[in-house]
Amino acid sequence: MDSLSVITMTFGLRLLQELGVSCSLVFSPIIMLLAGNNHKNMRRKFHFTDRQMARLLESSKNGFMINQEFNFINTSYTATWRYPYVNHHHHTMKFHTENQKLEHVNYVSANTTMSEELVSNGLGFRTAQDDVFTILKIPLFGRALRFVIFLPNPEFTLNESIKKLSSSRIQNLFNSLTVYNVHYKIPYFQMSSTIDSSTLLGLQTSKFHKFRFNWKRPSETYLYEENDGFNESFIKRPPNRTPFYFTANRPFFYAVFNDTLPILMGVFTVTTITFGLRVLQGLGFSGSLVFSPILLLLAANNQKSALKKFNFSDRQMARLVENSQRGLETEHDMNLINSSYTATWRYPYMKHHQHSMKFHAEHGKTKYLNYISANTTLSEELVSNNLGFRVAQDDVFTILKIPLFGIHLRFVIFLPNPDHTLEESIKKLSASRILNLFNELTVFNVHFKIPYFQMSSVVATSNLLGLPTSKFHKFRFHWKRPSEDYLREENDSFNESFIKRQPDRTPFYFTANRPFFYAIFNNTLPLIMGIFTGTNSF
Structure with missing residues (x-):
């Protein structure tokens, strides 16, 4: 990794530990660094040169959609996979949460026929392992763009594994990436998070950043991968056609990289909503009821x-x-x-x-x-x-x-x-x-x-x-x-679909x-x- 990649990765991992990993979230370390661009303490803290700031600015235009309104900045990123996957709309996979609960989530899996064809040509999905993580590198459309999932090994919680994650560990994992006939199962998710940059970064502004992340299949038949040498091992191994099973059935860290520069980072897990649903099942369904999962969690704060x-x-x-x-x-x-x-x-x-x-x-x-x-x-x-x-x-x-x-x-x-x-x-x-x-x-x-x-x-x-x-x-x-005439809705894009449809004036009956x-x-x-x-x- 070059110095800018190391700085950005280190910054992103610090933010992640500040935000905590008990619920799913997503953010862009690049956008957050640019948010502090005009603050001397930020530039002094990370020692950015003008050239590095220019590269961050250039990367922020690589696939990001950014709308700025008042004190709110909306940022979205859609990652298009290079190779199609199988989307299971009517089936679920078991997902083990941090608190030992079992959830059933929608998922995507490998097109195994295509995977076999790709690996025979030394192309496709790459994996690497160390003592803490197993990672899967998913090629995206766009030169050097990769969606990488860091799955903690079973003996580590997400929180424990994140504490052991560093730019040097990521670089070592990237250097070990090898083409395999990967049979993967990954929860299908789209993510949205709102972050108060003034509180998180100690800035004087009151800007809020909303990040949205979506990924999708290519719209046409897969293309051969560019030979971009994305930090592959210098030791060229023959492709292994034996299936490598990668099942993301527990909380994980993920990132989208432009070469080695992380342009988006996040974690996938469930807690507050899951806790509320567990409480609901504990209370039963025999009569109407209401409760606050937040207040119940706070009631357990001192325990x-x-x-x-x-x-x-x-x-x-x-x-x-x-x-x-x-x-x-x-x-x-x-x-x-x-x-x-x-x-x-x-x-x-x-x-x-x-x-x-x-x-x-x-x-x-x-x-x-x-x-x-x-x-x-x-x-x-x-x-x-x-x-x-x-x-x-x-x-x-x-x-x-x-x-x-x-x-x-x-x-x-x-x-x-x-x-x-x-x-x-x-x-x-x-x-x-x-x-x-x-x-x-x-x-x-x-x-x-x-x-x-x-x-x-x-x-x-x-x-x-x-x-x-x-x-x-x-x-x-x-x-x-x-109590007064309606006001126009804030344009907060509350997890709306990334596909912008024309409004349908036909009545939709909800009874x-x-x-x-x-x-x-x-x-x-x-x-x-x-x-x-x-x-x-x-």
Whole structure:
């Protein structure tokens, strides 16, 4: 590696340790370094020359899409694989999280026939191993562009392995890369993260950076790889046609390199969403309920077993505390902790006081509930400006994303498809499924009908989390219309699809007439989670 690659890699790894690795994230060390370009302390700290800064600037234009608005910088990167893979839409692979939980995630796998052909020509995918990592180098379109997955060996956690990762270790692994007939299985993911550069880098500006990463198959038949000699070993080994099995079934680090310069870095794992879903399954599905996974995690903050279980860094705990203050009102009373959250919709809805909708509860029961519906005139106006409500679907859920007042705040309803009960669908809900649905969110002219509800639940944290305390948490959730005319939505691109479609003005009917899961998200962090089964409690 040259000096700029070493500096950038070292900087990126420091950022990664600062951000923590208990949840999936992505960022660009190049963009973050350029964010501090005008700050003397940054330039002095990393000893950049004008030539190096010019090279960073040039690399930031290599595939990045950057939009800057006020104090918000949106950056996206799409990596196109050089060789096609097989996308498994209707099957999942087992993924072992850091806290020994098992998730089922969508995945991609090798085209084994093509892999055999490639390896016979000394082309294709390369792997290398040392005492901590097994890495897979995936060729991308574009000279010297490579997507590299660093999979910790089974005896290391992601947190432990990241601490052992350095620019010299990466260089040694790159020097050992060898062509193999790789049979890989990799979780399919798209990623989005928002980072406060002023806090993270100690800058005086209040800029926020949102990074989005997506990868896709080539649109045409694969091409032979350029002979770019991407840090291959000087020892030329004959291709090994024996299958090499690379299964990314546990948290891993990944990066996109331009030669040896890391232009994008991230980790893939699941924690906060997964924790919330586990709590939900622990509470059961017999009645409507609501809770805050953030407040429950903070309740376990002082318990060493919980901190060890979830591998939270001080910075991540600080982020949880910060989010617990975002709209959540909390009062302590003896052994009862009262928490409430009121979600204010960005756009008005129609409330039907004199009419009711049919709601098909579990076990074949029918209820008649008060409901709200779309302001169809407003919905038509919004969709014509590519604003408003977004929907996405997969084989289990149809979801509706409702914009709220507050940047990144969204009320999301996960409606199981008719062939799934609520309990069946929740068992298939995972962090990766949620993120995949978010990445498919698209603006539609949504005509919705949703039961109007307010919710209150009491949770015994001692029983639920296995804590020695006798604290009880009472959660209350309420939502309301805006008090004045709707305002235009912030252009925060909340994990929208990278494929920009023309707005569809055809009505999309979303009728929540059966039990569903719901959540309030701050970006992708769940503040509130709950289920509605037809009962209303406040």
